[in-house]
Amino acid sequence: DVKVTQSSRYLVKRTGEKVFLECVQDMDHENMFWYRQDPGLGLRLIYFSYDVKMKEKGDIPEGYSVSREKKERFSLILESASTNQTSMYLCASSPTAYQPQHFGDGTRLSIL
Amino acid sequence: AQKVTQAQTEISVVEKEDVTLDCVYETRDTTYYLFWYKQPPSGELVFLIRRNSFDEQNEISGRYSWNFQKSTSSFNFTITASQVVDSAVYFCALSGTGAGSYQLTFGKGTKLSVIP
Numbered sequence: 181d182v183k184v185t186q187s188s189r190y191l192v193k194r195t196g197e198k199v200f201l202e203c204v205q206d207m208d209h210e211n212m213f214w215y216r217q218d219p220g221l222g223l224r225l226i227y228f229s230y231d232v233k234m235k236e237k238g239d240i241p242e243g244y245s246v247s248r249e250k251k252e253r254f255s256l257i258l259e260s261a262s263t264n265q266t267s268m269y270l271c272a273s274s275p276t277a278y279q280p281q282h283f284g285d286g287t288r289l290s291i292l
Numbered sequence: 293a294q295k296v297t298q299a300q301t302e303i304s305v306v307e308k309e310d311v312t313l314d315c316v317y318e319t320r321d322t323t324y325y326l327f328w329y330k331q332p333p334s335g336e337l338v339f340l341i342r343r344n345s346f347d348e349q350n351e352i353s354g355r356y357s358w359n360f361q362k363s364t365s366s367f368n369f370t371i372t373a374s375q376v377v378d379s380a381v382y383f384c385a386l387s388g389t390g391a392g393s394y395q396l397t398f399g400k401g402t403k404l405s406v407i408p
Contacts, residue, residue, distance in 0.1 A: 208361065211394055221300065222400035223381065230394055277394050278325050278387050283337040 183207070184284035186271050192290045199258040200214060201287050203271030210276060212254035213243075214238075217268040217286070229254055261291045294319045296386050298399035305374050306407050313369040313402045315384030321345075326360065326367045327385040327396065338381070343367065374406045 188204035205212065213228040215238075225238030227246040235246050243265060246253045254273075258265055268288050272281040293389050295318040305311045317326065328340040342353065343360050351358045355372045381403045385396040 213396075220400065223398040224298065225395055229393055236394070238396060268335070273338075280339040280342050281396060282339065283329075286335045288335075 182273055184273055185285040186269075186278040186287050188287050188292075189285060190288050192292060193258075193261050194292055195261060195263060197258075197261045199261050199289070199291075200260075201269055201271075201289070203254045203256070203284060204252050205254075205273040206252065207273065207275070207281070207282075208251065209273035209282075210251075211274045211281075212248065213272040213274075213281060214244075214254065215270045215272065216240070217270055218281050223270065226256065263290065263291050266291045269288045294321075294386050294388055294397040296384050296397050296399035298382075298384055298402050300402045301400070302403045302405070304405045304407060307312065307376060309371060310372050310374050311404065312369075313375050313382050313384075314397065315383070315399060317365050317386045319386060319388050321388035321390045323389045325387045325389075327360045327387070328358065328367075328369050329383045329385065331381040331383065331390065331401070333380070340369075371404075374404075376406050376408050377405060379406045 184205045193199050211230050214226040215223045215230050217223050222239050226244050227249040230233045232251050245257045268286050270286045271284045274281045302373045315352045324345045326343045329337045331337045348360050357370045359368045381401045384399045388394050
C-alpha cells in the first residue's frame with residue numbers, strides 16, 4: 181500500500197513565523213501535490229511537483245513556496261504565516277499523470 | 293477551464309436507504325478521467341474509483357455503483373443499503389489530458405450522514 185506521511189497532524193504557529201510542512205511518500209511516485217481544504221471551498225491546489233527540483237504553481241500559490249530536493253519528500257513553506265492560512269493542508273502523490281492521487285492524513289494548521 | 297459541480301452540499305439518510313451523490317463536470321478535453329474520493333471524519337482522502345472518458349460502462353463494487361453518462365457530463369455515485377460507516381464527505385474530481393493534466397479539479401464535496 182502507498183503510504184503518504186505528513187509530519188504533523190496538528191500545528192499551531194504565530195503570525196509572521198516561517199512554517200514548514202513536510203510530506204514523505206514511500207512508493208517512488210513521480211508527482212507530489214499540496215492542497216489546502218477549507219469548508220465550503222473543497223480542495224484547492226497550492227503547488228505540485230512532477231520531478232525532483234521541479235515545481236509548478238497550482239490555483240492558490242500566493243504566500244507559499246515548496247521544495248523537492250529528494251523524490252520522496254515534498255515540503256510546503258509558509259514564508260510569513262498569516263491568519264488566513266489557517267486551514268487543513270493535504271499532501272498527495274501519484275505515479276504519473278491521470279493516475280489516482282494518494283493522500284496523507286492532513287495537517288490542521290492554526291495561525292494565531 | 294475544468295469544473296466539477298457537486299450540487300448537494302449535505303445529505304442525510306436513514307441506515308439501509310439508498311443514496312445517490314451527483315457529480316457534473318465540464319472540460320474541453322476529449323480524453324479525461326473522473327474520480328471519486330471518500331473523506332471519513334478521520335480526514336484522510338481515500339480513492340474509490342477512476343473512470344476514463346471512453347469507458348461509459350457502469351461499475352459496481354459491492355454496495356457502491358457509479359453511473360457515467362457522457363451525454364449529460366455526469367458521473368453519479370450510488371450507495372445501496374447505506375451504513376453508518378458510509379458517513380463521510382465524498383469528492384468527485386476530474387483530470388484532463390491537455391495542459392495542466394497533472395492536476396485534479398475537485399468538486400466542493402457532498403457530506404453524507406447516515407443515521408442509525
